[in-house]
Amino acid sequence: xxxxxxxxxxxxxxxxxxxxxxxxxxxxxxxxxxxxxxxxxxxxxxxxxxxxxxxxxxxxxxxxxxxxxxxxxxxxxxxxxxxxxxxxxxxxxxxxxxxxxxxxxxxxxxxxxxxxxxxxxxxxxxxxxxxxxxxxxxxxxx
Numbered sequence: 146x147x148x149x150x151x152x153x154x155x156x157x158x159x160x161x162x163x164x165x166x167x168x169x170x171x172x173x174x175x176x177x178x179x180x181x182x183x184x185x186x187x188x189x190x191x192x193x194x195x196x197x198x199x200x201x202x203x204x205x206x207x208x209x210x211x212x213x214x215x216x217x218x219x220x221x222x223x224x225x226x227x228x229x230x231x232x233x234x235x236x237x238x239x240x241x242x243x244x245x246x247x248x249x250x251x252x253x254x255x256x257x258x259x260x261x262x263x264x265x266x267x268x269x270x271x272x273x274x275x276x277x278x279x280x281x282x283x284x285x286x287x
């Protein structure tokens with residue numbers, strides 16, 4: 146269990162450094178689409194960009210929902226909880242809000258669309274993700 150927590154924290158730190166920040170989620174109902182995503186090392190490519198993809202170790206796909214908000218006190222409202230689609234709106238007092246949709250194609254491929262406000266600044270991102278293998282032994286994203 147401790148390795149999973151360390152992996153999530155290390156992954157979030159690497160994403161923040163690369164401009165793709167996620168937060169550990171508040172406890173919420175299990176989302177059917179996210180439950181299909183295989184844990185492991187994932188490559189995230191910004192849709193429509195030629196920029197090199199980033200990598201992320203996903204131990205629990207629920208971490209994808211609160212894009213960019215590090216507050217653990219975010220309130221979530223589930224908009225869609227379908228077999229292949231999860232859409233959640235969240236509000237983080239004092240830091241902003243967002244809405245994220247994850248569409249799962251297979252257990253090893255999904256798309257992530259997210260938008261909102263972080264500390265007064267708007268964001269909007271779309272990513273295509275594919276699983277590339279197991280997480281590194283140290284659990285850090287590269």
